[in-house]
Amino acid sequence: MAKSLSYFLARRYISQKKNTGFASFISASSTIGIALGVAILILVLSAMNGFERALAQHLLSVVPHAELVSVNEPINYWQQQVNNAKQQPNVVAAAPLIKVQGMLQYKDKLKGIELSGVDVEQEQHVSAISTYMVAGDWQHLLKENSIIIGQAIADKLGVSVGEQLQILLPPMRQEVDVKRQFNAMSKRNATVVGIYKFGGEIDAQQAFISLSQGQDIMHYEPHQVQTIRLAVEQVFDAAKVAKQVAYKTDAYVYIYDWTYSQGHLYNDIQLVRMVMFIVLVLVIAVASFNIVSTLIMAVNDKKSDIAILKTMGARSRTIMMTFILQGLRNGLVGTLIGGVVGTVLALNLTDIARFLESFLGAKLLSGDVYFVDYLPTEVNSADIYLTVCTALLLTLVATVYPAWRATKVDPAQVLGQV
Template identity: 35%
Template sequence: MAYEWFVSLRYLRAKRKQTFISIISFISIAGVTLGVAALIVVLAVMTGFHDGVRQQILGNIPHVLIQRQGGGLSDYQQIIKQVRTSPHVTSVAPFVAKEAMLLSRRNVAAVNVKGIEPGHKILNQKFLSIDHKPVSELLFERNGKLPGIVIGLDTATSLGVAIGDSVNVIPPMFTITPFGMIPKMKPFRIVGIFRQGGGFLDTFYAYIDMAQAQSFFDSEGQVSGIEVEVDGFDQARPVAAQLRGEYHFPYVIRSWEDMFGSFLSALKLEKLGLFIVLGIIVLVAAFNIATTLIMVVMEKSKDIAILRSMGATSRSIMKIFLFEGLVIGVLGTGLGAALGVVLAKNADPIIKWLERTLGVKIFDQSVYGMDHFPSVVNSGDVITVVGVALTICLLATIYPAWQAARMDPAEALRYE
C-alpha cells in the first residue's frame, strides 16, 4: 500500500483529542448516503409514475403504427412477416378501423370501430362479459345470431345499454337502392364492456372481429394498418426509424411519441427538476466533506510539516487529502446507492406497511388508476446519480488538499 493511502486512512480513525473531526467525517458520509439514496428513490418513483401515466394515456395506442397513405395495406401479411424479425419487436397485429356511429334506444355515440384478431393486447384487460366468459372467446364466436362487439363503459352509459344488448353500427357508407342511398347499418351484440382500457383514448374505441370488419367495411383482403409492439416504450422511436428505412412512401410509419409524445413532456421536465433539486442535497453533503478536510488540515499542520521535512512532495500531501475525501465520497455514495436501490425496489410493500402501521392512506390507487405504488429502478439513472455524486465529492476535496500541499513546513513548525 502506498504511504499516501496509509496516512489518509489513518487520519480517518480518530484519537481521543480528534473525536470531533471523526464525528464530522461520519456525518459527511451519512449526508452523502442519504442524498444519493433520496435521489435514486425519487428518480425510480418518477420513472414508475412516468411509465404508469404513459400507459394510462396511451392504453390501446400501439408503440409503432404502420399505415399507407391514401388507402389500406393489401400486402400486410408480407409486412407482418418481415417486421417480426426486427430487433426489439414483441408482437405485430393488423387491424381494420373505421369511424362509426352506435345507435341504440334512440341514443347515439361516436366511436372508432376497430376490427382485431385473436390475441390482441386489448383483450388482456378486465371486462364485464356475458356469464363471465372470456371476451376473447365471445368476440370471435362465429355461431351466434349476431356478431359480437366490445365497447367502453362510458359509451355503454351514453347509449343506455348493458351486456347482451344489441347496438346498430352505422359507418359513413351508403348502399344504393331503388329508393335512393340508404346508410349502411348492421346490428352487433355487446359481449363485453371494459371499465377503463388504461387510457382516456380507449373511450372512443369499439372492437369487433377483424373478419367482420373487413366484410362490413368493404375492405376484403386489406387492413387499415399494422400495430407493432416493442419490448420497451423507449425502443419505439429507433424501431420506427429503422422501419422507415425499409418502407418508404407511400408507407407512413409513426411511433407513439410522434403521435402523442407531447402529453409526457411535462413529466420529463418534472423529473429533470427533481434531479437538480435533490442533487443539491448531495452538494450540501459535499460541503461537509470540504469542511471536514479543512479541519483535518488545520489539525494536522504539524504532521504535514514533518512529512514535508522528511521528503514528502507537495503532490504526495495533496494525494493524502484527496484520498481521504475520496474514501468518504465512495463510502457515502456506495452505501447510498445500495440503500436507494433496496428502497426503490421495495417501495410498494414499504408504502403498504406504512399505511397499515399509521392507519393513513398514502397512495390512493383509485385516484392514480394504478394497482400498486409505481417504482422502476433504471440502471442508467443509478449510474448517473453515482457518477454525479462521486464527481461532486471529488471536487469538494480539491481546495483543502491544495491548501495542505502549499503549506510551508517552516511556518507550521515555527511555534512548536
C-alpha cells in the same frame, strides 16, 4: 512510501477523538447528505426504469407498435399484405384494421369513441386486449352486430353485457350528398358482447367490432382494409421496421408508430429522469462540499503537525494526499450506505408503495388516469455504478482545495508562534 505515510496519517487523524462539536456535526451532515442523495437517486432512476418497462410491456401490449394506413384508396388483398409483412425481419405479427370515429348512444347518453374493426383471431397476435376482458368473451365479437367496449365507456353509458345500443357514424365519402349542406349521421344497432378493463384513456376511447362490420361501414370489399397493424420485436425500433415493411407494400400508405400517440409518455419519463438526476446530483454536490468546511477546520487544527512534517522533509504531495484521503472517508461511507440502502429500497419499491397504499387507504397511482395502477421499479446496475462514481467524483473534487491549502502552511511562521 509517500502513499503509505499519507494513508497512515489520514487513518490516525480520522481515529482521533478530538473532533467534537461543530466540526463533528459538519462531518456527519456531509456523510448523511451524500447517503441520502445517493439512495434517493438510485430510487428515482429505478422508478423511471420501471415506468419505461411498464410502457413497453404493458401499454404497448394493446397499443399498436406501428400502423400502415391507406392514403386514398383502401389496401387491397389484405391477407397477402399481412403475410408479406410477417416475413419481414423483426416483425412478430400483423393484422388488418379499420378505424372509424363515431359515437355510442344508450337512451339519452352519448359517448364519443374510436371504433376499430378487427379480425378476431389475428388481432390477438398484435394486441393483448382480449386478456383484459372482465365481462363477456372476445370470441363473441364474431356474432352479428356485436361490439366490445371499455369499462369506462360502459360506466359512462350505464350499459352491461347483453344490452343493445346505437352506433352513430358520420357519413362516409360515398354517402355524402354534395347538394345538401348537412348530412345526417348514420345509425347502426349493436349488442354489447364484452367489456374490457385496461386502465387509462384506452378504456374511455376504444371500442371493437368485427372486421366485416367495419368493411360494411366503409363500403369496402371483403379483401379491402384501411390499415395493417404491426407488432415488432423491439418497440423502440418500430419506426424503422415500419418503414421497411412499407417499402415492400404495393399500396400508398402513411407510416405511423406508437410514438405518434404515446410518445409523450416516453418523453415525459426521460425528462423526469434527466431533471431528477440533475437535482439529486446537486444535492450530492452540496453534501460533498460540506467536506470542504470539515477539511479546512482540520487543516487549521493540524497546522503544527503539517509544519513539523515539512521540516522533516515530507513532500507537498504527501501532505495533500493525507487530507484528500481523510476527506474521501466521508464520501466513501456515505456512498456505501446510500448505495446499499437505495438498492434495497429500489428492489422492494413496489411492495413498499402497496404497503403505503393500504396504510393510507388511498391509491398512489390511479389506473383510471395512468397506464399502470402500481409503482413499477427496475434496478439497473449501470445506474448504481453511475450514481456511486458521481458521488465519489464530487467528493474527490471537494477535497482538493482544502488539501492544497494544507501544502501552503509556512513551517517558520507556525513553529515560530509555538
